[in-house]
Amino acid sequence: MNASQSSPAPTAAKPAEGHSLYGGVTNRRVTVRDLAAAKQRGERWAMLTAYDALTANVFDQAGIPVLLVGDSAGNCHLGYETTVPVTMDEMVMLSAAVVRGTERALVIGDMPFGSYQESPAQALRNAARLMKEAGVHAVKLEGGERSARTIELLTEAGVPVMAHIGLTPQSVHALGGYPVQGRGDEAAHKLQRDAKAVQQAGAFAVVLEAVPAELAAQVSESLAVPTVGIGAGAGCDAQVLVWTDMAGMTAGRVPKFVKQYADLRAVLGQAAREYADEVREGSFPAPEHTFK
Numbered sequence: 001m002n003a004s005q006s007s008p009a010p011t012a013a014k015p016a017e018g019h020s021l022y023g024g025v026t027n028r029r030v031t032v033r034d035l036a037a038a039k040q041r042g043e044r045w046a047m048l049t050a051y052d053a054l055t056a057n058v059f060d061q062a063g064i065p066v067l068l069v070g071d072s073a074g075n076c077h078l079g080y081e082t083t084v085p086v087t088m089d090e091m092v093m094l095s096a097a098v099v100r101g102t103e104r105a106l107v108i109g110d111m112p113f114g115s116y117q118e119s120p121a122q123a124l125r126n127a128a129r130l131m132k133e134a135g136v137h138a139v140k141l142e143g144g145e146r147s148a149r150t151i152e153l154l155t156e157a158g159v160p161v162m163a164h165i166g167l168t169p170q171s172v173h174a175l176g177g178y179p180v181q182g183r184g185d186e187a188a189h190k191l192q193r194d195a196k197a198v199q200q201a202g203a204f205a206v207v208l209e210a211v212p213a214e215l216a217a218q219v220s221e222s223l224a225v226p227t228v229g230i231g232a233g234a235g236c237d238a239q240v241l242v243w244t245d246m247a248g249m250t251a252g253r254v255p256k257f258v259k260q261y262a263d264l265r266a267v268l269g270q271a272a273r274e275y276a277d278e279v280r281e282g283s284f285p286a287p288e289h290t291f292k
């Protein structure tokens, strides 16, 4: 089911004044070429994660041009502690739902841990699953120089690849947590080499996660392809947030780089409590909710 079928007919996303990425392509999907053109124009854009058709439809209609079916689904949607346990079957299922719920956003499917590190051939097999079975328009994978050969093979095969460098959450156990990356000369040079390597390999965009703002701005200026920052300051070409963090659905503390634009957890909890109270006291269902 297309999520839009169960709600009022989708209206074209309202373009923000002067933002042609949002306003110029309302009757077709955003493409990687649109993102390249936005970099040329110096136009910033927003990416959000999404893990289901309903939420994806809300973001699509809000005019978010790029949706990432992140493997953050592991800890933000599926109840795992980290992204590590997420499987290809889970990513295919979630990505297909997001594609079904959207009409104009470019949908990127994340390659989960263990689905691409073995060999470029394994990566291509799994990227093809995301494209053929889920219908995503691009994939994302973690790693800089270490993933360059894989990115090259995928892009040669016609798979648009978003690279992800800096903090790579699939390496949480090797890193001993989620530390900021790129601090100090050696680490900064490593990040710059990673960025160049993935661009050279054909990546159409690069996520920079948990990187000092000044370094992220330098990398963004040095690349021809757009950078997408998360915890990487305002100097990136685009920004991404995990939707459950951004909308206040996450329980407990969120990372310093998150801005909460809503408090959905409180709103939903309150709605559930009111519903349960009304059922208990017998005021729901009322006559207007009842068939004669």
Ligand code: KIV
Pocket: 049, 068, 069, 070, 071, 072, 073, 110, 164, 207, 230, 240, 241, 242
């Ligand atoms: O999995 C994810 O949501 C991500 C973003 C945080 C970039 O990789």
